[in-house]
Amino acid sequence: MAAPSLLRGGLRRIFSGLLGSGWAAPPARALRQVVEVTEGNTTTIEGRIIEEAEAPPPPNPSGQCPICRWNLKHKYDYVDVLLLSQFIRSDGGMLPRRITGLCLEEHKKVAVCVQMAHRAGLLPNHRPPLPEGHIPKKPKLNRYLTRWPVRSAKPIWKRGPKWCKKPFPVGHPLLKDNVKYTQKPLCLNH
Amino acid sequence: QQWATFGRAWYLLDAKMQPPGKIAAATVIRLEGRHKPIYHALNDCGDHVVIINTRHIAFSGNKWEQKVYSSHTGYPGGFKQVTATQLHLKDPTAIVKLAVYRMLPKNLQRRTLMQRLHLFPEDVIPEDIEKNLLQEIPQPRVVPKRLDEYTPEEVAAFPKVWTP
Numbered sequence: 001m002a003a004p005s006l007l008r009g010g011l012r013r014i015f016s017g018l019l020g021s022g023w024a025a026p027p028a029r030a031l032r033q034v035v036e037v038t039e040g041n042t043t044t045i046e047g048r049i050i051e052e053a054e055a056p057p058p059p060n061p062s063g064q065c066p067i068c069r070w071n072l073k074h075k076y077d078y079v080d081v082l083l084l085s086q087f088i089r090s091d092g093g094m095l096p097r098r099i100t101g102l103c104l105e106e107h108k109k110v111a112v113c114v115q116m117a118h119r120a121g122l123l124p125n126h127r128p129p130l131p132e133g134h135i136p137k138k139p140k141l142n143r144y145l146t147r148w149p150v151r152s153a154k155p156i157w158k159r160g161p162k163w164c165k166k167p168f169p170v171g172h173p174l175l176k177d178n179v180k181y182t183q184k185p186l187c188l189n190h
Numbered sequence: 191q192q193w194a195t196f197g198r199a200w201y202l203l204d205a206k207m208q209p210p211g212k213i214a215a216a217t218v219i220r221l222e223g224r225h226k227p228i229y230h231a232l233n234d235c236g237d238h239v240v241i242i243n244t245r246h247i248a249f250s251g252n253k254w255e256q257k258v259y260s261s262h263t264g265y266p267g268g269f270k271q272v273t274a275t276q277l278h279l280k281d282p283t284a285i286v287k288l289a290v291y292r293m294l295p296k297n298l299q300r301r302t303l304m305q306r307l308h309l310f311p312e313d314v315i316p317e318d319i320e321k322n323l324l325q326e327i328p329q330p331r332v333v334p335k336r337l338d339e340y341t342p343e344e345v346a347a348f349p350k351v352w353t354p
Contacts, residue, residue: 142248153255170251
């Protein structure tokens with residue numbers, strides 16, 4: 001789904017003599033594979049459309065965005081990596097909204113979940129390419145449900161007395177409407 | 191048979207990818223003896239708890255950077271404040287030890303119960319303790335699966351939510 005070798009968008013084809021007639025226009029949006037064929041002194045670079053199997057119809061086809069169509073509105077979390085990995089590039093960034101077709105609030109929620117999954121280390125293969133590499137690595141500490149980026153969080157030196165303690169933010173307020181499978185209320189500030 | 195009910199058991203708890211607060215809550219119950227129907231504060235009915243993999247503890251939120259452990263040496267100018275990351279790098283068992291110490295009831299039995307707690311940063315346990323272990327306490331938090339830990343069949347079985 002998120003491999004850099006697959007081309008999207010227009011077809012690039014260099015004809016050498018042949019012209020096809022009565023040829024239907026290919027679909028505008030599809031995943032294409034770049035194929036380079038060298039015959040003598042002619043190089044043909046072609047974007048061949050990958051034929052994908054027909055997906056089963058979603059449970060709610062009248063929804064506007066994919067998440068509404070599959071009835072997943074408040075049901076996903078940073079743990080559901082199989083769902084989140086469909087919306088990310090190979091280096092970990094999010095795909096734009098006009099491509100995926102998500103509504104604005106769902107796009108933001110998915111972006112937040114993807115960030116939390118990255119910081120929890122659940123997407124190890126979607127890292128940005130580092131040419132030289134930071135060989136003396138900092139010690140990797142396990143974390144989950146992080147709201148702020150790791151380098152931007154400052155230590156809370158004075159938490160305050162019991163009646164007005166400064167809380168630790170956990171999770172994200174955008175995800176507070178998620179379906180709860182336990183009776184306990186969702187705590188966003190520890 | 192009465193001696194068997196009053197015997198001290200040894201429990202094992204794996205702290206890998208677990209929050210130290212929940213680990214401490216589970217161990218405090220076992221150390222005090224509240225999991226036994228014969229519990230009373232005066233009869234010494236606590237059990238031993240061995241916690242392994244304390245180096246691989248996971249904090250929720252940004253607590254690694256935000257949580258501060260402070261102490262005072264007693265001398266003037268001796269107020270030390272250390273973040274959780276620095277403390278963990280210096281001593282991997284200190285965070286769990288402090289969490290358990292602060293969760294135990296603040297009475298004279300606290301020190302003896304701390305002596306019954308055994309912490310190990312990695313999987314390696316001394317042989318004599320390993321022979322004593324009776325049961326493993328279930329982990330408080332469900333550890334999520336990473337993307338490469340899913341089998342390709344599961345990845346393919348998951349329906350594609352949108353098409354390019």
